[in-house]
Amino acid sequence: MAPGIVFFNQEIEKDDLVCVYDESKRLPLCVGYSLLSAEEFLQLKEKKGRVIKNVHHLKDIWWNLFK
Numbered sequence: 001m002a003p004g005i006v007f008f009n010q011e012i013e014k015d016d017l018v019c020v021y022d023e024s025k026r027l028p029l030c031v032g033y034s035l036l037s038a039e040e041f042l043q044l045k046e047k048k049g050r051v052i053k054n055v056h057h058l059k060d061i062w063w064n065l066f067k
Helices: 038-042
Strands: 017-021 028-034 053-058
Touching: 017 053
Parallel strands: none
Antiparallel strands: 017 028, 028 053
8 A cells, every 4th residue: 555655665666576665664465466666656645545466475375485
């Protein structure tokens, strides 16, 4: 969700595969597809709504295969 995003790489385009990291621990939390480009994200007047379509998240069955 947009309110939780503190950094959005300027090179991200819509439908790019992205990784979401915990800001303090620098650990990956989920992998998904960007629903917006960086330019579209920066132009949001109110930072709310979905920004990433989640594909995998921490501790799901697929994530645990790569431990």
